[in-house]
Amino acid sequence: MHELSIAIQIAEIITEEAAKAEALTVTKVILEIGSLSGIEADAIELAVPEAFRNTICENAAVEYHYIKARAVCESCCNEFDPIDHYKICPFCNSLYTSFLKGKELNIKSFDIVKP
Amino acid sequence: MCGTCGCGDDDHITYHKPNEENQEHSHLHHHGPVAHTHFHRHDDYQLSLHQHQGHSHDHSHDHEHTHDHPHDHTHDHTHLTTTQTVQIQRNILSKNELEAARNRGYFDALKVVALNLVSSPGSGKTSILERTITEKGRELNCFVIEGDQQTMNDAQRIEKAGAPVIQINTGNGCHLDAIMIGKALRQLNMSTNSTLFIENVGNLVCPALFDLGESKRVVIISVTEGEDKPAKYPNMFETSHLCLINKVDLLPYLDFDMEKFLNIAKTVNPMLQFIPISAKTGEGFDQWYAWISQQGVE
Ligand SMILES: Nc1nc2c(ncn2[C@@H]2O[C@H](COP(=O)(O)OP(=O)(O)OP(=O)(O)O)[C@@H](O)[C@H]2O)c(=O)[nH]1
Ligand SMILES: [Mg+2]
Ligand SMILES: [Zn+2]
Numbered sequence: 464m465h466e467l468s469i470a471i472q473i474a475e476i477i478t479e480e481a482a483k484a485e486a487l488t489v490t491k492v493i494l495e496i497g498s499l500s501g502i503e504a505d506a507i508e509l510a511v512p513e514a515f516r517n518t519i520c521e522n523a524a525v526e527y528h529y530i531k532a533r534a535v536c537e538s539c540c541n542e543f544d545p546i547d548h549y550k551i552c553p554f555c556n557s558l559y560t561s562f563l564k565g566k567e568l569n570i571k572s573f574d575i576v577k578p
Numbered sequence: 579m580c581g582t583c584g585c586g587d588d589d590h591i592t593y594h595k596p597n598e599e600n601q602e603h604s605h606l607h608h609h610g611p612v613a614h615t616h617f618h619r620h621d622d623y624q625l626s627l628h629q630h631q632g633h634s635h636d637h638s639h640d641h642e643h644t645h646d647h648p649h650d651h652t653h654d655h656t657h658l659t660t661t662q663t664v665q666i667q668r669n670i671l672s673k674n675e676l677e678a679a680r681n682r683g684y685f686d687a688l689k690v691v692a693l694n695l696v697s698s699p700g701s702g703k704t705s706i707l708e709r710t711i712t713e714k715g716r717e718l719n720c721f722v723i724e725g726d727q728q729t730m731n732d733a734q735r736i737e738k739a740g741a742p743v744i745q746i747n748t749g750n751g752c753h754l755d756a757i758m759i760g761k762a763l764r765q766l767n768m769s770t771n772s773t774l775f776i777e778n779v780g781n782l783v784c785p786a787l788f789d790l791g792e793s794k795r796v797v798i799i800s801v802t803e804g805e806d807k808p809a810k811y812p813n814m815f816e817t818s819h820l821c822l823i824n825k826v827d828l829l830p831y832l833d834f835d836m837e838k839f840l841n842i843a844k845t846v847n848p849m850l851q852f853i854p855i856s857a858k859t860g861e862g863f864d865q866w867y868a869w870i871s872q873q874g875v876e
Contacts, residue, residue, distance in 0.1 A: 465753060465784035472670050484664055494670075501787050501813045548812030548846050558848035572665045 466506035470514035486575035489523045497530045497567035532565030590749030596737045677756035681791025691873045692774040694792035699780030701800040702824040705857035711739040719772035725754040753784035782811035800825040805839040815846045827856040
């Protein structure tokens with residue numbers, strides 16, 4: 464259910480920023496969503512049009528850039544693709560690894576029409 | 579529309595002290611601490627009105643005429659507008675994070691240890707708080723914020739145990755956010771060197787995403803749940819500092835495999851600490867109190 468509150472945050476941030484840029488309308492929005500961000504693709508794609516209704520983003524085309532997780536081992540310094548949140552290093556079995564990518568939950572950019 | 583659940587009702591997030599339930603009810607609904615989305619929406623609306631005032635009627639003309647472009651007015655309007663890409667690269671949770679930072683500043687200034695208690699429904703959060711308040715309420719100087727979708731039940735239990743409490747009812751909302759905590763804090767009047775327990779809505783998914791400004795996050799699992807909870811809800815276990823394993827008094831009657839649980843949890847979060855407890859018998863609570871006291875020292 465949190466996808467809708469996330470979607471409403473997206474609409475609020477863009478509405479504020481678009482007003483600062485004196486936009487007439489927003490034509491495109493690019494979102495970056497990591498596979499470990501806690502956001503479900505289906506749910507967010509359903510929620511965003513709902514949240515954009517009656518806002519300056521209403522007619523915007525939305526691009527969802529899904530980002531695969533990537534982790535690095537702090538023991539042996541190798542990089543690897545973790546399976547979900549299981550980030551055991553496949554090279555040395557260390558548990559001390561950290562995510563390089565996959566936690567993204569960003570508005571990358573949006574296109575506006577200006578006077 | 580409600581930002582938390584999209585139910586179309588803005589006014590369903592309420593903030594109550596147990597003894598003031600009726601007086602505050604209507605008051606709060608009309609004034610401040612009601613759903614933030616409403617206000618934002620309202621602001622947005624005003625912003626767009628501003629735009630229209632500032633740039634007079636041209637805008638609405640532009641919009642309506644776009645469809646007519648092929649036929650007439652083409653030049654006039656195409657000359658009027660330009661397109662532009664705004665590279666904002668902004669974290670979508672930045673608003674919550676800003677509010678969380680404000681809460682954190684408040685906690686730091688008052689030397690408050692704030693603990694965000696998260697779990698599945700029924701794992702024993704309120705029971706743990708009741709015992710903690712009864713046994714250590716004075717020493718720890720306990721304050722509580724209760725988050726539930728409905729009812730004052732948990733707040734009433736906490737009040738009976740003897741701690742000041744604010745109940746946030748989120749309606750259909752599945753988590754607390756930093757903005758709600760900020761509003762509750764204004765009513766709670768915490769004193770310095772105190773401990774704040776925030777009982778989040780029973781849910782292992784959504785609360786993981788929302789930093790409340792807490793000092794530490796405590797995830798509670800009871801031994802009546804499956805050992806693979808950390809694998810199913812990795813975000814929650816990954817972002818927590820301490821895991822209380824509750825209802826260990828029931829271990830003799832269950833086939834909960836403690837070792838298996840610990841191994842799965844450590845794979846998700848190797849830094850996670852564990853304390854097995856029973857809110858019923860009090861087993862493990864000394865360790866829990868010692869852990870809380872340690873947080874104040876840091
Ligand atoms: N046997 C046993 N039962 C417990 C223990 N802790 C809590 N319970 C029982 O578990 C049930 C739920 O406890 P609560 O404290 O209300 O759990 P909660 O996590 O606050 O529940 P929600 O707020 O509804 O999510 C109650 O019936 C408690 O009596 C324990 O250590 N041992
Ligand atoms: Mg409870
Ligand atoms: Zn390694």
